[in-house]
Amino acid sequence: MTTLNSPLTLKNISLRNRLVLPPITTNYGSSKGLVTQDILHFYKERSRDMGLVIVEATSVHATGRIVPGSLGLWDDSQISGMAKLVKTIQKQGAVAIVQLNHAGAKCIPEKNKRHGFSPSSVVFRPDVEPMTMNAEDIVQLIHDFSKAAVRAQKAGFDGVEIHGAHLYLLSQFLSPLTNKRKDRYGGDAKGRATLALEIVRDVRKNLGPEYPIFFRINAEERILGGQTLEDTVVIGRLLADAGVDVFDITLIAQGGWKEVDNKILLTGSSALPKDQPSGANVALTIAFKKEIGLPVIAVGKFGIGQAAVNAVKNEKIEMIAIGRQMICDPKTAGKMLAGNDKDIIACDECLKCFATIGKGERMACKVNQDLPF
């Protein structure tokens, strides 16, 4: 019988259990994208019991940062700090991978630089003018992902995760809401997958056949006209053929269009609304897994209760990610593994964590005043 404590082998990596720290942008990095003491503290505290730790969205280019303190792998000078972070995580017994991202037009504003990369210039922030990418920009982006992946490998990470979710740049290409291109990078789900496929193939070529590549994808976008599960299955099959080993399944749980400063913006959040139960994404994750067959990670309000245990035991989902609950109580994973979920200090879903980074501030939590610990 598979339990949360069962080990798992994925290619050449072995996880001691089924629990995963999903990527969580903390805004604790330096303005140069470097690892800081606070980053080391945050990850050390949350690696103690985890099988796998996925380091937060790390930018492949200086213009692709989500927040001013996003970590970076766009320059060789960032490798040594990342190597320290890898050692910190591995010393606690967890496997360490890093999420590679370009925020596209969801990036922080930059003066006098070409930024705001976008498939079709949909606006996300009133202070960032999107810039429709041309063929040259696309070649550069593929190159940036591959170079960052090679730096991740040099830093000692056990694998990389390509961020294809949450309406950041690759997700904007995958989504019919944001990709209106008439060239080969747009059109139906297969066309919209072209950029992600070219990136995965190039990263695979550069990292070699054995190096684990994860891909984070929205199972669906709950916005009228958004990416459907059907689209995601088409895209998932293509990505699997291109070299993805594991899918990290997430979603746009809520969002839509709104007017700010006379601009129509698209908003989207990965957080399930309060009225949704723990493990509410399990059915979507199973539906994707059934079609693709590769190992998956499920996410969505896991922590207190039996949802994680059941997803692994009954539904055969390989891994369970615990987000906000690990910000709030870093001992959550250990308590779940010991069957002591009643001792978990509950996240009250106030969304202060999202709100603080959304304002460009350091991530804070109403319950855990001791962050980064």
Ligand SMILES: Cc1cc2nc3c(=O)[nH]c(=O)nc-3n(C[C@H](O)[C@H](O)[C@H](O)COP(=O)(O)O)c2cc1C
């Ligand atoms: C403050 C904060 C930052 C996040 N940053 C990232 C990120 O960098 N990359 C990513 O893929 N997801 C990010 N997420 C989403 C989480 O990985 C996770 O999917 C989400 O919180 C849902 O899981 P939960 O219900 O257990 O919190 C973030 C979530 C929070 C709360």
